[in-house]
Amino acid sequence: MKTLSFTEFRKRASEILTLVEKGETVSVIRHGKTVAKIVPAETEENTPSWKRPGLRLVRPRASLSKAILAERRKSR
Numbered sequence: 740m741k742t743l744s745f746t747e748f749r750k751r752a753s754e755i756l757t758l759v760e761k762g763e764t765v766s767v768i769r770h771g772k773t774v775a776k777i778v779p780a781e782t783e784e785n786t787p788s789w790k791r792p793g794l795r796l797v798r799p800r801a802s803l804s805k806a807i808l809a810e811r812r813k814s815r
Contacts, residue, residue, distance in 0.1 A: 745769040788814065 741755075741763055748755055748767050755765055759777050767775040794806050 740764045740766055742766045742768060745774065 741758065743751075743755070743765065745767055748765075755777070759765055759779055762779055764779075765777040766773050767777065794803070794810060796803060796806060
């Protein structure tokens, strides 16, 4: 786990977030106390939506728009 001051975090935020994306945990200290711990987000699916297979409607007369809306709700 990497520890850094709040000022240093502000100056290097982009770099620090890149470290977090790679799996590193970062602790931010302000006035000698830990004020935040930044950990990688837990994602169910790492594949971008444009790389996932498209929707297939298996029922006759199924509504494509309803299927798309259901898929969007599920991915939130």
